[in-house]
Amino acid sequence: MKARVTVTLKNGVLDPQGNAIEGSLEALSFQGVRSVRQGKVFDVELDTDNADEAREALTAMCERLLANTVIEDFEISL
């Protein structure tokens, strides 16, 4: 089955990329952008079709590799 893991910075953690993008959007005269925070997505294709199994495996993958849980949160959608 196909799954998508989304990894985002925890609240309050500085996001230099997001800031730079905000600045650039402003320079490109896009109005009304309050804030931009950048994160990562991983589209993962798994052999299993069992949702629980998948969720368990993906959680482990996030904790071990995909997310830096010191500064990032992750969410899994199947």
Added chain:
Amino acid sequence: MKARVTVTLKNGVLDPQGNAIEGSLEALSFQGVRSVRQGKVFDVELDTDNADEAREALTAMCERLLANTVIEDFEISL
């Protein structure tokens, strides 16, 4: 309103990061991972609460900056 823009590599575009992650996951003895593709998300906070306006603005932002349409696709969710 809050919106999320997801930018992913077009099919066929090589993904060094995705490949490397596949490799490490295997090395970490995670079985049954067919493929991993890495992309980006942008959590954007806009002044407007009008969905159409927002979608239009975000589409423009993607085409002008957030995505490199030579190699990337984008999707917008409000």
Added chain:
Amino acid sequence: MKSAVLIFPGSNRDRDMIKALTNLCGQVPTLVWHQETTIPDVDVIALPGGFSYGDYLRSGAIAARSPVLKDLHRHNEKGTNILGVCNGFQILTEAGLLPGALMRNAGLNFVCKTVQLEAVNVSTPFSRQYAQGEIFPCPVAHHDGNYFADAAELERIEKSNRVIFRYAKKSNPNGSLNDIAGILNKKGNVMGMMPHPENLIEDLHGGVSGQGIFTSLLEAA
């Protein structure tokens, strides 16, 4: 030879490029800040290496949208020679002045070392001082130098002989398709390359093989 160097916030090999142009092409280049709207009439416009805007979002992406680019496009129309090195190459692809894209190195790590280049097309204003097939050392220092273009594009580039430099002797440091280290645009006036010729131009650097790029431009001017 008159030259201009475009400077973006985060450019950091600008001084190296300025030194190379000054010492090898006989004149101090005009420095053009990214927010300026006109680039003076010169023989060569150089986009230096660095991490413009921290290479945030995508390497070169934000710089490629800065005000000065409008006039860079005008100069391109005019046929002014434009040289992009490293981050400059990334900016030129992001700006659509060169095809393809520069992705994260296959090894994922930043890589700084001296590789071997092969001069593949020496009939350009950027490479005429090299001998056809000449193999010479040149340093690289980048994180996103992995050249990618889709099959059709790649074929067009190869067919029209627009690969100027390739990584030679299995020294491809980043996974670039077809070992591409430097390419030319269709019109023949824009070159982008990942390696740093400006860092190999005096004895102190342990060699001068990088001079050829600049002496070629000088001769073409």
Added chain:
Amino acid sequence: MHQTFDNNAPITTEFVESHGLNSEEYDRILELTGRTPTVTELGIFSAMWNEHCSYKSSKKWLKTLPTTGSCVVYGPGENAGVIDIGDGQVAVFKMESHNHPSYIEPYQGAATGVGGILRDVFTMGARPIAAMNALRFGSPDHHKTRHLVSGVVAGVGGYGNSFGVPTVGGEVNFHARYNGNILVNAFALGVAQRDGIFTSQAEGVGLPVVYLGAKTGRDGVGGATMASAEFDDQIEEKRPTVQVGDPFTEKCLLEACLELMATGAVIAIQDMGAAGLTCSAVEMGASGGLGIKLDLDKVPCREENMTAYEMMLSESQERMLMVLEPSKQDVAEDIFKKWGLDFAVVGETTDDLRFNISHNGAEVADLPIKELGDEAPEYNRPWVAPEPLGPLMELADLEDAGEALLTIIASPDLASKRWITEQYDCLIQSNTVQVPGGDAGVVRVEGTEKALAMTSDVTPRYCEADPYEGGKQAVAEAWRNLSAVGATPLAITDNLNFGNPERPEIMGQFVRAIEGIGEACRVLDFPVVSGNVSLYNETNGEGILPTPTIGGVGLMANWKHMARLAFAGEGDVVIQLGDAGTHLGQSIYLREVLGFEMGPAPRVDLEMERRHGDFVREQILAGNLTACHDVSDGGMLVALAEMAMAGSKGAELSGISSTSAEVLFGEDQARYMITTSAENAGAVLEAAEAAGVPAQQIGIVGGDELKLDDTCSISVETLKQVHEGWLPDYMTGQDS
């Protein structure tokens, strides 16, 4: 998890303790304030009085280090040390640790460590032109080590490469004693005009205090306290204070500061490091004999509802505090806007010597500014000198010198660090003469023929065995590495990493190491101009190896008169300077081949170091040498192997016993391996004799093998394979 407090909340004992202040220290605070401090005030005291900022355990001993010399312009006390390098130019350098943050989040911890040290250098008006990094990791088979190595290296590179400074040297060691407490020591060096140096000393009353750079967030709130707190198993809870580095902003900050300094607008400047706004403001006021008034409502914030406490303790990176010439305020503002940086007048200098802070219109702190620093506690902690280790027992004979050599050069500490150094840009700025791999990194001084050489050295296992000799050795090896490339050693910065000073045996290591460092600096005329102390490097009661990292800097009149370690010419004569090896105690051979860490550390004869080093330098400057390498870890045979690998040339040795481990692998000090052309050999040997330097011809460069005698020779290819192989193989491995 944000620590937010009501500013007038009652100050409980727990609260005081949680700020790393003991009861005596709290009583001292009550005396100074004459009342119960507010929450913000207590936070300020905790930041100013923790080990990291106050040096309360180390001050007494740091004072004993020699800090003066003909080249010294500014010694310790400024953001970085400043030495004269002639032609009206100065070199500005310092080394600083970021150990705990790097263990918690290796990439950001290392990155912000590099950012901090670069800021220290350009705060003084110097453009950074070179960097080094000294790294100590746990045992390679510890489950965290690989992750920490890749994170730290990526962080060091990620920041330095983007900022645009060449990384030209460093060290990497692995040892189980760093398993729970790695060391990340970052060094930076910059060059400025002697009359273009800036300090934190404010002058003049009623001048604007200006905040520059990035916005303030809750990053690292409590970080300075954490950096001085021993780790325990609750480390997870200390996590939320991770700071994130932004090299792009730092690069803009560098350019903006240098541009601004050139306009004459800057009266005083101080970067915001540990406990950013607090330490920088107090430093500026106290050193200038002025008070500082801050209005926190003016501070650019990244997050909402930040408390005064949080703003005063925030360690958000890439920030500066300046006192500006009022008439030039607009010029300053324009420059910072041009570079896309925040600029805000947040206060003014006063004449009342108070540190006065208001927030939301109310006064949240009012403290005597001088006392905050001057009255910080200073301890004379009890210490016991470590027992000297007994002599080494009889060792089994050396079976196979070749095997031993291969084992040693493929061992974690001696294996090639290419996998690491290639992730660092060592060429940017176009002035690099010697890249990592030689005895010292060498960079030309822009626009001159001068070059600066730098090296980072310490041998922790020696310091563990004998902190005094170990301290001497660290300084001596730095001095030797500089001499070995032909530079005149000028001065050092020291980064003293030790365990918990409240334990007398650890304090003893610290004291004895400083005595050794001081002694070596005096004899070698190699003063200390800057430094940093990192204590409490221990986990669950186990301390790290005592690690006083020495960053040495030397000068060359002309980069062309420089030696490299690579064998250069077929037929060149190989000469050993210094006596044959005898000392195996604490040697790499003992540890890697025989498997134990025992015996005394090698003794350092500083007079001999001086004699031998001066001779080597003279010979290099006279152009008599074709290669030069100091003998350190692994002894003579390892030094020769390194020269062979670097030059892709072999050598045929003669008159050297292939069965004496002492001779081949002994780590006696004050020794070099040099090569000369056959014609020059005689003259060099005579000159050595005249200079009282033992010198012996031990071989001829040539072929593609390192040949000891008929029974023992190894191809240079094989040497390279094992030497280059270990680290990449290790890093591509995985922990299960």
